[in-house]
Amino acid sequence: MPSAEQPSRRTVLTAAVAAAAAGGASPAAAADSPERPARAWSKASSAAPSMAPSGLVDNRAWLSYTDWRGGAAQGTRAVTGVRPGLVIAAAAGTRTYTDPHTKKTALWEYATWTSPVHELAVPATEAVASWNADTPAGTWLQVELTGTYSDGTGTPWYVLGRWAAGDQDIKRTSVDGQSDGKSSVWTDTFSIDNAASGLRLVSYRLRLTLYRTPGTKVTPTVWRLGAMGSDIPDRFTVPASTPGLAQELKVPRYSQETHAGQYPQFDNGGEAWCSPTSSQMIVEYWGHKPTAAQLAWVDPDFTNPQVCHAARSTYDYQYAGCGNWPFNAAYAATYQNLQGVVTRLGSLTELETLIAAGIPAMTSQSYLKSELAGSRYGTSGHLMAVIGFTADGDVIANDPASASDSAVRRVYKRREFENVWLRTKRYNANGKVASGSGGVCYLYFPAELSA
Incomplete structure (x- = not known):
């Protein structure tokens, strides 16, 4: 003791x-081998943000039952337990998705959950989301981010990942070519295009879209969703x-x-x-x-x-x-x-x-x-x-x-x-x-x- x-x-x-x-x-910016x-x-710049004692990083995660109850749900519901989570309760609708890597088109039921607005304590040049989830066969999920710039304008909804634990239903993937002229997504990283301009991301919301095979009761379960916004000088x-x-x-x-x-x-x-x-x-x-x-x-x-x-x-x-x-x-x-x-x-x-x-x-x-x-x-x-x-x-x-x-x-x-x-x-x-x-x-x- x-x-x-x-x-x-x-x-x-x-x-x-x-x-x-x-x-x-x-x-996620490093290569995978020497x-x-x-x-x-x-x-945009070669500066990468850092979690430093001087307060250059802002972190927010949603992972409690109260957190999941606090968002805007369309077809999802919060569940209690040792690891509270988010699941599909009743589908909000159906969508087709053509997998760009297999060219297969399939119909999916979906439901969504959108986080409350998070005001960044550190106006950010970069932001990255991460998530912890279970995706049984016949399910997958998508994570998106939208936010507000320091000039008062808003970003589009950016896809930060389409993910499943396995690869039998979709091929997990990032999405290239996302930009609005002020910011861009590079694989899994939201980035201000010209950090030297002083433009920053001052708030954001995250959106989860949960997918499953139509007519089934199977569902993804998401236990944790978070993002980090950061701004650090070059060194x-x-x-x-x-x-x-x-x-x-x-x-x-x-x-x-x-x-x-x-x-x-x-x-x-x-x-x-x-x-x-x-x-x-x-x-x-x-x-x-x-x-x-x-x-x-x-x-x-x-x-x-x-x-x-x-x-x-x-x-x-x-x-x-x-x-x-x-x-x-x-x-x-x-x-x-x-x-x-x-x-x-x-x-x-x-x-x-x-x-x-x-x-x-x-x-x-x-x-x-x-x-x-x-x-x-x-x-x-x-x-x-x-x-x-x-x-x-x-x-x-x-x-x-x-x-x-x-x-x-x-x-x-x-x-x-x-x-x-x-x-x-x-x-x-x-x-x-x-x-x-x-x-x-x-x-x-x-x-x-x-x-």
């Missing part, structure tokens, strides 16, 4: 999640933090490289699977794995078939990659009692708080080979799982860009790692200015926090 001076793990974990992940979401060019963090370097923790979490180790050439239809195979490989490591840290039935499609000669499953389950058919960040968070939340968010942190001190609470993080960073000693590669965007800190404060990471599972554990110098992770601008191998992640990470944690 903890003493009066020592808070329980649940207290620490709750505080860490509240501080770093409440409603968090963030741009060998592959990244898409831009923002087409090539960040202040150094002081080490404050020596701890390492026991997280499974998987290499993406051992899957090279496997299932090239999912982003050219394992060499590009840093995001789903990192996700799978953390899912298993929390005690979950796919079932034998879920893995039945994988070649039995392949080791760690769950990594192949994670890649297929996070693949964005429009982006043609496994690096759609909300799709990764949504994949993690398909496992019982797990939540997943995409967010930003402002320092390694914040990450130490999470590690102390038993929460590993998947971080995104980009760098030249010379900028991160021991990495043995340069990358325009790469995900790895941070699992702890040494006595000297250096970062212990499970880096999937390793030759074997046994080689995955790496130790990176604190100052080097902190800068390549938290900066928003950098110089690439050609000497040109490129973008950095600005502290982006995925966080997966239990829906029910134990003592």
Whole structure:
């Protein structure tokens, strides 16, 4: 039993999640392997927002029964339980949807839920939604955002994702080509086109559309819907933090490289699977794995078939990659009692708080080979799982860009790692200015926090 001076793990974990992940979401902008060019963090500017102590990020999530009762429902209803959620009660109508990736047209029943207006405490240059849901066979969902600019005009409804846990009914997808001349959507990120103009997003609403096969009673269940709005100045370097923790979490180790050439239809195979490989490591840290039935499609000669499953389950058919960040968070939340968010942190001190609470993080960073000693590669965007800190404060990471599972554990110098992770601008191998992640990470944690 903890003493009066020592808070329980649940207290620490709750505080860490509240501080770093409440409603968090963030741009999915890194590539999925060291060998592959990244898409831009923002087409408007190379600055990426950061969850910093100075209050440059606004997070909002809807996940309680009261939250779901508070929106505008057309055919949906809130349900109680350990994880309150939103389901189809009675369809509001039917729509046809032609899947752009299969060309198949089908009729679907639908129902919608629209959030109340959220006024951003931080007028934002970017906003990203994330969600946790269950989509049984015969169902899927769509997430949209609309908002108001600082000049008083409004945005259109932007699609931020069409998603299902499986790929038998639709191919999960982002939607390209969305813009109104003031803002655009880049895969899963709403972005002001010209941040230097001073224009910002000052409020938004999110809309869920739940779909199911006509005439059935099956329904998606959405447990969590959130968005992050943020605005951060450009930075090539960040202040150094002081080490404050020596701890390492026991997280499974998987290499993406051992899957090279496997299932090239999912982003050219394992060499590009840093995001789903990192996700799978953390899912298993929390005690979950796919079932034998879920893995039945994988070649039995392949080791760690769950990594192949994670890649297929996070693949964005429009982006043609496994690096759609909300799709990764949504994949993690398909496992019982797990939540997943995409967010930003402002320092390694914040990450130490999470590690102390038993929460590993998947971080995104980009760098030249010379900028991160021991990495043995340069990358325009790469995900790895941070699992702890040494006595000297250096970062212990499970880096999937390793030759074997046994080689995955790496130790990176604190100052080097902190800068390549938290900066928003950098110089690439050609000497040109490129973008950095600005502290982006995925966080997966239990829906029910134990003592």
